[in-house]
Amino acid sequence: MLRRDGFASMDAGKTPGVPTTTAISFKGRYPFVNVEAKAGELRGEVLDTDGRVIAPFSLANCVPVKPKFLSLP
Numbered sequence: 700m701l702r703r704d705g706f707a708s709m710d711a712g713k714t715p716g717v718p719t720t721t722a723i724s725f726k727g728r729y730p731f732v733n734v735e736a737k738a739g740e741l742r743g744e745v746l747d748t749d750g751r752v753i754a755p756f757s758l759a760n761c762v763p764v765k766p767k768f769l770s771l772p
Contacts, residue, residue, distance in 0.1 A: 711739060722748055732764075740765040 709718050723730075733739045740763040745756035751757075 719746070734764050736764060736766050738766070 700715050732741065732743070742761045742763045744758045744761060745753045747753050759768055
């Protein structure tokens with residue numbers, strides 16, 4: 700169990716990485732994820748204990764976290 704400011708890490712290369720955690724539970728409305736995606740994005744989905752996607756929490760419905768670049772005039 701990691702506290703909210705706990706740490707776990709994954710580095711991806713040119714091919715997508717697909718980590719799957721053991722079953723987790725949390726109190727609150729949202730799980731939190733910190734991400735540094737300089738040239739990529741983070742997407743996620745929620746699975747049940749049998750590995751099936753829990754609707755509507757699928758990759759297809761996920762809004763990806765992408766880097767935002769500041770454009771200067």
